[in-house]
Amino acid sequence: MSDPSPATPFDQDALRRAVDTVLADHLSGQMRDARRHGLPREAVQALSDFLGAGGKRIRPVLCVAGRQAAGGAGAPEAVLRAAASLEMFHAFALIHDDIIDASDTRRGRPTVHRQVGTEAAILVGDLALVLADDLLHSAGLTPDQLAAVLPVANQLRADTIYGDLRKGKATVLMALALHHADAGQLRALRRHVGNPYLNHDDAAHVRTILIDTGARAALEEMIAQRRQNALTTLDTAALPLHIKAVLRSLAFTTTSRTT
Numbered sequence: 001m002s003d004p005s006p007a008t009p010f011d012q013d014a015l016r017r018a019v020d021t022v023l024a025d026h027l028s029g030q031m032r033d034a035r036r037h038g039l040p041r042e043a044v045q046a047l048s049d050f051l052g053a054g055g056k057r058i059r060p061v062l063c064v065a066g067r068q069a070a071g072g073a074g075a076p077e078a079v080l081r082a083a084a085s086l087e088m089f090h091a092f093a094l095i096h097d098d099i100i101d102a103s104d105t106r107r108g109r110p111t112v113h114r115q116v117g118t119e120a121a122i123l124v125g126d127l128a129l130v131l132a133d134d135l136l137h138s139a140g141l142t143p144d145q146l147a148a149v150l151p152v153a154n155q156l157r158a159d160t161i162y163g164d165l166r167k168g169k170a171t172v173l174m175a176l177a178l179h180h181a182d183a184g185q186l187r188a189l190r191r192h193v194g195n196p197y198l199n200h201d202d203a204a205h206v207r208t209i210l211i212d213t214g215a216r217a218a219l220e221e222m223i224a225q226r227r228q229n230a231l232t233t234l235d236t237a238a239l240p241l242h243i244k245a246v247l248r249s250l251a252f253t254t255t256s257r258t259t
């Protein structure tokens with residue numbers, strides 16, 4: 001396998017490429033195993049296509065940033081594989097989340113279940129969950145390191161899965177809209193939100209209500225205030241300067257939308 005380590009202590013782009021290399025190598029190995037044993041390769045290919053379609057790789061960046069903030073140097077392969085396991089788990093969550101939400105697109109492309117069908121997409125998501133576990137356990141961590149990281153990883157997974165057990169997301173945006181809506185807007189929101197047969201005109205009506213009630217502007221202000229609170233805290237945090245720079249960058253990356 002090629003050396004995936006980033007060239008500098010914390011070059012985010014190099015780190016993302018390194019994580020992508022780990023993911024691609026691991027999936028290539030799964031494809032070879034499937035071919036050798038005469039097993040179907042479509043699920044691995046669908047997962048590979050999904051991961052190759054982009055993504056900010058925020059979780060791997062935070063993983064390596066956390067290690068370096070605690071005094072670790074660089075990003076050795078064991079750390080990169082552990083970081084890649086977080087991205088693989090995120091893929092599982094997104095694939096299943098898109099099924100739950102009946103989403104048509106993800107990252108500008110048809111969602112996995114729109115490409116291969118719901119039943120197959122569930123299996124693709126399940127495969128991502130299994131491979132996330134495989135990446136972590138094969139990362140090359142010492143027994144003590146693995147014993148320390150597993151409870152944290154399991155808690156992160158539990159938080160994500162329990163958070164996804166819902167039907168019709170109760171978001172802050174929707175709560176604000178419901179609170180400020182007039183009678184007509186309230187009827188429209190209750191009629192359209194959570195409707196699996198929502199059409200484009202109805203969706204446009206909901207978006208207009210979110211703007212007209214001030215919900216969108218209020219939420220954007222909340223996000224901006226919390227981002228500023230985080231940046232203020234970061235200014236006085238006892239962290240290496242290069243980690244502060246990474247976290248400042250992520251504060252904007254994770255709170256800025258282009259659509």
